[in-house]
Amino acid sequence: MVWPTADSRALRIHSTPTPTTTRIHTLMHDPQYRVAVAWQNTADNQPPHPGFFIGAGMATPPTPRVYLR
Numbered sequence: 001m002v003w004p005t006a007d008s009r010a011l012r013i014h015s016t017p018t019p020t021t022t023r024i025h026t027l028m029h030d031p032q033y034r035v036a037v038a039w040q041n042t043a044d045n046q047p048p049h050p051g052f053f054i055g056a057g058m059a060t061p062p063t064p065r066v067y068l069r
Contacts, residue, residue, distance in 0.1 A: 022058075029064035
């Protein structure tokens with residue numbers, strides 16, 4: 001997680017040393033998340049929502065069907 005300091009002069013990066021075997025593609029590969037990011041540009045800066053649950057006990061997300069030409 002990345003959080004700004006109270007005066008916004010620096011960013012604080014928080015991570016964990018706990019290893020995990022969970023691997024997911026970037027959220028921008030999730031079509032619903034990409035659309036939700038676009039909402040931010042047209043609405044009241046609402047947070048984007050992924051197309052799958054992220055959290056404890058989550059299932060493996062589907063492999064994204066995003067292709068670049």
